[in-house]
Amino acid sequence: MSLPKPVMRGLLAKRLRFHLPIAFTLAIVAALGFKYTVTEPRKRAYADFYKQYDAVKEFETMRDAGIFESVRPSGE
């Protein structure tokens, strides 16, 4: 006949107990997401670029394209 007494205390604490773990988890997910979608690919990109980099060949390509002013293209 009588209703159960509603919860009247600790409501904010309950909300915090629910939301704070989600907040921390989301924050860590955001950081890890950035790390594995930006940071690590960028490190790998630089490492891969220089692994096969042939400075002489690249210089000759740029030289023939006329990019340099101190060095004329090889034909000239």
Place this chain on the structure above:
Amino acid sequence: MAHPSQLGFQDAASPMMEELLHFHDHALMIIFLISTLVLYIIVAMVTTKLTNKFILDSQEIEIIWTILPAIILILIALPSLRILYLMDEINDPHLTIKAMGHQWYWSYEYTDYEDLMFDSYMIPTQDLAPGQFRLLETDHRMVIPAESPIRVLVSAEDVLHSWAVPSLGVKMDAVPGRLNQTAFITSRPGVFYGQCSEICGANHSFMPIVIEAVPLKHFENWSSLMLQDS
């Protein structure tokens, strides 16, 4: 050089700039972590009418929100100091060049072996050849041997200027009456652009810096030619 609507750094052309790039990624990751946490908490607190008027203190949470930020700061400071000390390592340069700031051009002096000096004025927009970059090209480029440590002594003849090349991770103030030193190595040959980075008058935006990094043999040919011409 930068491309239109670019947000991030230019591609690194020196080992130091690569280090700075990776450190920036690390610091930005921490910024995203903190910002996500704070934004979520703000939204959670702003979307409720629940309050607790009777909180007086809480030793536990105060300890957590002191220790955690301290740890985060240490995680930022350690890589930062590592790069700072890396920049100051003894580097035994192969070549020393003096870059002097004037209103409104740079002059370069290669005085290690002979006296080679020249001015570097911006090419006006109406005189650009097709394919050249507006406000970035100069009539004489600072040519250096690629993949060799270079020391640049920066100063000014009149007012403050600043010699900066973003892709090499280099910026050094040009102060009249003072010699500032910076050093770098280019990881690859190419052409690298920069602009004056200290307000110096009406044409501050129109005194760019262009570095041309070429193999040593070509650098030697160029410097002989320049000496003959001068």
